Amino acid sequence: MNALRSLPILMLGALLSLPAAAANYAALPGGLFTSVMPADGKAAPVTIEPFQLRTEPVTNAEFLAFVQTHPQWRRDRVAGIFADGRYLSHWAAADVLGSEAQPSQPVTQISWFAAQAYCESEQARLPSWYEWEYAAAADDHRADARNDPAWRERVLAWYGRPSNTPLPAIGGAADVHGVSDLNGLVWEWVGDFNALLVGVDSRDQDGADKLKFCGAGALTMQQKENYASLMRVAMLSALKASDTTSSMGFRCARSH
Amino acid sequence: MSRLLSTFLIAASLLSGTVAAAGAAPGGAPAGVPGDLGPPQGEPIHAVLGIPPNVPPPLNRKTPAKVIVDLEVVEKEMPISEGVTYTYWTFGGTVPGSFIRVRQGDTVEFHLKNAPDNKMPHNIDLHGVTGPGGGAASSFTAPGHESQFTFKALNAGIYVYHCATAPVGMHIANGMYGLILVEPPEGLPKVDHEYYVMQGDFYTTGKYREKGHQPFDMDKAIDEHPTYVLFNGREGALTGDNALTAKTGETVRLFVGNGGPNLVSSFHVIGEIFDKVYYEGGKHAQENVQTTLIPSGGAMMAEFHVDVPGSYVLVDHSIFRAFNKGAMGILKVDGPENKAIYSGKEVDSVYLGDRAGPNLHAVSVAAKANAAGTLSKDDQVKAGQQLFAGTCSVCHQANGEGLPNVFPPLAKSDYLAKQSKEQLIAIPLHGRTGKVTVNGKDYDSVMPPMSQLTDDEVANILTYVLNSWGNPGGQISAEEVSKVRAQPAPAAAGH
Numbered sequence: 206m207n208a209l210r211s212l213p214i215l216m217l218g219a220l221l222s223l224p225a226a227a228a229n230y231a232a233l234p235g236g237l238f239t240s241v242m243p244a245d246g247k248a249a250p251v252t253i254e255p256f257q258l259r260t261e262p263v264t265n266a267e268f269l270a271f272v273q274t275h276p277q278w279r280r281d282r283v284a285g286i287f288a289d290g291r292y293l294s295h296w297a298a299a300d301v302l303g304s305e306a307q308p309s310q311p312v313t314q315i316s317w318f319a320a321q322a323y324c325e326s327e328q329a330r331l332p333s334w335y336e337w338e339y340a341a342a343a344d345d346h347r348a349d350a351r352n353d354p355a356w357r358e359r360v361l362a363w364y365g366r367p368s369n370t371p372l373p374a375i376g377g378a379a380d381v382h383g384v385s386d387l388n389g390l391v392w393e394w395v396g397d398f399n400a401l402l403v404g405v406d407s408r409d410q411d412g413a414d415k416l417k418f419c420g421a422g423a424l425t426m427q428q429k430e431n432y433a434s435l436m437r438v439a440m441l442s443a444l445k446a447s448d449t450t451s452s453m454g455f456r457c458a459r460s461h
Numbered sequence: 462m463s464r465l466l467s468t469f470l471i472a473a474s475l476l477s478g479t480v481a482a483a484g485a486a487p488g489g490a491p492a493g494v495p496g497d498l499g500p501p502q503g504e505p506i507h508a509v510l511g512i513p514p515n516v517p518p519p520l521n522r523k524t525p526a527k528v529i530v531d532l533e534v535v536e537k538e539m540p541i542s543e544g545v546t547y548t549y550w551t552f553g554g555t556v557p558g559s560f561i562r563v564r565q566g567d568t569v570e571f572h573l574k575n576a577p578d579n580k581m582p583h584n585i586d587l588h589g590v591t592g593p594g595g596g597a598a599s600s601f602t603a604p605g606h607e608s609q610f611t612f613k614a615l616n617a618g619i620y621v622y623h624c625a626t627a628p629v630g631m632h633i634a635n636g637m638y639g640l641i642l643v644e645p646p647e648g649l650p651k652v653d654h655e656y657y658v659m660q661g662d663f664y665t666t667g668k669y670r671e672k673g674h675q676p677f678d679m680d681k682a683i684d685e686h687p688t689y690v691l692f693n694g695r696e697g698a699l700t701g702d703n704a705l706t707a708k709t710g711e712t713v714r715l716f717v718g719n720g721g722p723n724l725v726s727s728f729h730v731i732g733e734i735f736d737k738v739y740y741e742g743g744k745h746a747q748e749n750v751q752t753t754l755i756p757s758g759g760a761m762m763a764e765f766h767v768d769v770p771g772s773y774v775l776v777d778h779s780i781f782r783a784f785n786k787g788a789m790g791i792l793k794v795d796g797p798e799n800k801a802i803y804s805g806k807e808v809d810s811v812y813l814g815d816r817a818g819p820n821l822h823a824v825s826v827a828a829k830a831n832a833a834g835t836l837s838k839d840d841q842v843k844a845g846q847q848l849f850a851g852t853c854s855v856c857h858q859a860n861g862e863g864l865p866n867v868f869p870p871l872a873k874s875d876y877l878a879k880q881s882k883e884q885l886i887a888i889p890l891h892g893r894t895g896k897v898t899v900n901g902k903d904y905d906s907v908m909p910p911m912s913q914l915t916d917d918e919v920a921n922i923l924t925y926v927l928n929s930w931g932n933p934g935g936q937i938s939a940e941e942v943s944k945v946r947a948q949p950a951p952a953a954a955g956h
Contacts, residue, residue: 291577291605354680358666364580365548365676392580432628432679436581439627443582443603450604452580 230257231383241434259456266308287318309374311454317446324457331396332458341387343380360433391454398441496615498566501527511560516655525566542696550635556694557659558639577605589620597625617645619742638720653711661720662687685723690782699790709796721757727778845925869899872930886945916942
């Protein structure tokens with residue numbers, strides 16, 4: 206199914222000098238989803254259209270192939286407004302991975318602009334927050350495992366690990382949608398990260414800032430099961446589109 | 462091509478947003494704001510930060526200055542107890558975070574740096590700041606970035622600072638708190654030592670002292686059931702070689718904060734009375750305080766004079782936290798004894814209530830004879846008689862007859878005559894519970910272990926019993942008692 210669907214994309218990819226091996230995308234059905242960021246700022250579920258999501262985050266090897274064909278995204282040539290000074294700084298050189306960046310590790314030190322450009326090269330885009338959150342709620346047999354304490358503990362355990370150890374490689378177990386490594390590997394950019402609008406002081410619950418930080422009013426923190434997602438939102442809210450960090454990677458999505 | 466263009470357009474819109482968000486430069490406060498001592502004078506000063514338990518030196522400055530504070534957030538794994546590690550989030554690499562010292566009226570230019578290898582965004586809320594969020598609204602910082610904001614320290618006092626990024630409780634529980642001292646313009650009275658102590662509660666998935674790396678447990682944190690309650694973030698941070706020190710005759714000032722996230726602290730130093738406590742970190746001092754309450758997110762300053770050498774134990778007097786969750790520290794005071802104030806132990810003697818007195822003479826004779834190696838059976842019997850009167854006669858009666866149906870007799874006891882020496886010794890050492898038949902009568906009662914008795918005393922009592930009231934005689938030595946004491950207690954016999 207997926208192979209058939211991606212065939213024309215493969216051909217198009219060849220024309221645009223895509224990385225040799227095309228990435229796998231899984232089809233997700235979407236539907237009504239209860240997000241930590243309710244659609245109306247209170248409790249309304251959001252509607253997610255069917256979409257496709259990359260089964261794995263983009264790796265160092267894949268991003269290296271990308272900068273070779275799109276040299277304007279090499280770290281020594283990228284425009285300063287698109288990536289900060291630490292962009293791909295863990296690579297040995299602008300076109301060499303080196304010992305700090307294994308080919309099968311997810312690529313990090315990536316700006317939102319670079320991630321978006323990469324996805325465009327795969328005829329894709331970054332997933333929206335709702336798409337990402339919906340996909341990440343799954344485990345190996347449920348589309349929404351968020352009420353399972355074991356699931357929450359697994360997700361939170363990653364937050365509790367320091368980031369001074371090397372990142373694991375991709376290749377985690379696939380979830381019910383056939384997608385891997387959404388939790389427990391890296392943070393991931395989403396297309397609308399700057400629309401999450403969490404207040405810079407997350408304790409704002411009311412008052413004049415409520416409209417300015419509409420997300421903050423929703424994040425009452427009364428539901429402890431929201432903590433895992435909440436920390437993602439907080440992280441994304443802290444960033445500008447040119448920022449890069451040692452644990453922020455990305456994967457791409459496509460609308461049907 | 463059009464996709465690329467769209468990227469540029471988004472970039473432009475984001476950039477314009479960034480420019481608009483850039484903070485306005487701090488202006489001078491309007492005249493008449495209480496605590497404002499005017500514009501900063503002289504060159505900017507880089508603040509000296511204190512690594513706990515140390516405090517930066519007094520400022521001794523007469524004018525307000527511009528003070529630059531550089532504080533780096535570091536996420537790192539460190540020991541929380543012997544053989545147990547925990548992933549801390551820290552201000553400056555320590556728990557609590559670096560101690561900041563400024564003077565009232567100072568203009569503080571604060572630089573919060575989030576280390577590039579960190580995973581989380583962080584910010585800082587300083588309780589000594591007047592302004593929305595205490596700085597939190599201006600210091601939200603992603604890994605690998607730095608935020609700057611400026612405030613004027615208007616109120617003197619000792620204040621907590623902490624991280625206020627979602628989830629706030631988790632950031633605090635992982636160690637993100639510290640103290641900032643705003644000295645009054647005239648400074649603080651001179652003391653010989655200043656120390657920095659901060660209490661915090663920690664929540665790990667494993668039990669107290671369970672070995673290995675222990676992750677944060679959100680459920681325990683919400684239930685407010687800490688695994689550890691600690692001073693300065695680690696069991697042993699203020700004990701052993703890390704103990705605070707002073708000499709007799711010196712004055713000590715403690716800056717004690719409570720980071721929480723949940724518990725309030727009943728802070729007490731065992732063996733000391735605080736001469737002064739600036740409770741809640743405020744302006745006024747209470748005098749002669751034994752235990753002072755430090756709220757979560759609060760601090761206090763205590764001054765006292767140390768007069769007598771020894772180890773003074775810092776505790777949270779919610780005392781199970783001290784002895785079962787780690788909330789303990791030591792202030793070690795060296796110097797000459799001052800017997801006029803505290804004598805040390807003058808007497809260690811058996812206390813026998815109204816049975817005490819001159820009739821214990823035989824006990825001390827026996828003890829001396831034992832020490833000299835000249836102890837006779839007669840000495841033992843005499844000493845044992847007096848000890849028996851103090852310990853055993855309440856139940857077994859002075860004449861050894863016991864009480865019918867309740868306490869078995871020792872006089873002419875066929876039960877005692879059947880026991881081996883080891884079994885006899887075990888009775889006072891371990892107690893005796895359950896049915897026994899003595900001289901044809903059944904008893905079912907409880908004798909508790911007489912663990913307060915020394916080997917000497919047990920030997921003397923048994924020797925007295927064996928040689929009294931028609932019992933078969935014999936002699937028990939302290940060495941024999943000691944051997945039995947070294948063995949594990951037998952399972953409850955007699956059933």
